[in-house]
Amino acid sequence: MAIRFTSSTVQVPIHLQQKGADYPPLSCTLIHVVEVTPLVGQAPIEWFLVTNISTTNADEAAEKVAWYVQRWKIERFHYILKNGCEVEKLQEHHADRLQKLILFYSIIALQIQHLTYRSREQPEAPATEVISENEWQVLYRIAYRTKTVPQQPATLKEVVLALAKLGGFLGRKSDGDPGTKVIWKGLRRFRDVYESYYYLM
Template sequence: MLMERFAADPTASVPKACHGWTETMGAYRFFGNDSVDWRDILAPHWQQTQQRMGAEPVVLCLQDTTELDFNGQEAIGLGPLSYEAQRGMYLHPTYAVTPQREPLGVLDAWMWARQKRDKFGKRGGPKESLRWIEGYERIAEMALELPSTRLVYVADREADLMALMLRAHELGTPADWLIRAAHNRCLPDGEKLWQRTVSGKPVGEIAFTMGSRHGVKARTVRQQLWVQRVDLPAGEGKTVAATSIVAREFDAPAGAKPIEWRLLTNRSAASLDDAIQLIDWYRARWEIETLFNILKNACRVEALQLSAIERLERALALFMVVAWRIAHLMRLGRTCPDLDADLFFDPDEIRGAYLLTSVKQPAKPTLNEVLRLIARLGGFLGRKSDGEPGVKTIWLGLKEVHVAAKTLRGLRAVDDGDNCV
């Protein structure tokens, strides 16, 4: 019931999302129930996500960390963030998407709060870099359960850890890994990694559209690609074989910082097409940033008023599924626009979208038609140049549709014979 309430009105606070005082108190009792573990809440979603993964030939398992700022709140168990004076916690999920960027669901998560530094400037608790290694181990276990699906671990520069690559090698690399490099490592012959990679001619070029983000307009990016197979030192005479890729933008617009990516992967790239595929897989990493955006700005998880970190963890388990649902709707509206809308919305939500936009409802509304109407209620203009709606206008529109559906149900319940609802 809580999942239905939060999914119907993702921007609402707990009291507003719930239907009355009884449900509100029930929600807070649920979050405060020490016998409920947040992993148990997510377990059914994990199972369904794994089933969806089994139907795909390739699945990208994206990992990243975001900090949740609860500064000013008195929740027990919170810790410092990037700035020592801030109070909050960290969330590190594994997010499964297809190479076409269709979100399949959340696979795993770490949630924790940092301990304060001691007088020597050190923190207690587990080493935070372990989350990247354990995240790969979880994906490796799943790869054995999905023999027909290739799993690819994709992460940003913080995951550039030799311990992770060595662990994957020790396990026999059941899942591929693709990581943005942070360290210009010294190779066994003394040459530096990045200099070795770009020492020859580029193998070719790639061009793609970089979407707008953080106030920066969308633009076309053209990059030259260099590829080199190398042996990375792994200590005690050990090495790990990897492919190093450098993608360097050329002819960038005036005033724009050229985009350069340095990637490491266990996979070989024997051709230009192989290298382009790996670049495309890395570009899909942005989908986990979309998930974080929905969690913070649509679900407004940083506004949760809960008294302990354990309660926040239970709430976050629910909201991660809500955030995935919004992202999933947006992507399916683009890739499968002709699906029946009633597969995703109940009849009152569909009718509410048409009533609020003064559009005549057809006999079989499609997913894309209903999503565009919902997005219009959230501020989407729907001009030819606007493309398809994004997650922000969808989540804002869902709030309006929820109110309309609730009104329709209320009018029907009156049943006084004076309405035609």
């Protein structure tokens, strides 16, 4: 990626000046990022980023680009919070209660997102990092409708696939990796079943 940047001052628009708006001029930096060696047959990635955070050298410009790269993870977090946890459907009438619920679901959303990306980056990591051996055995039996479980230790990828299967993931070759939504749906379903299983034992 080639990175260029320049600093400038944005003046207050004339229509706001005429209204007497008390806005000061805004000092900002424009960062231009372009892919130098794009994949064959694909257009190069190109971004124009604007920031009001001081940027005086190439390292600082690269830092702002690295921040922007995290945008997709932030969007996925809000997607889980909105579509998975359905926080917009919360009907609390008091702001403090609503705030606590959103915080609670935010923790859940972060855990699901962490599980999703971790399973892609380190699929062979031991499942015991996120689930107990007993939970894994119950999850496997439910997801694959069997009374037997594999003898070898479970991996993180296997846990995610089992959860996704409970959430409606078909696992076809064209489906790719399971997304956060099916993992959340599977996890919610599994927790309900496991709680009942635990008390029946």
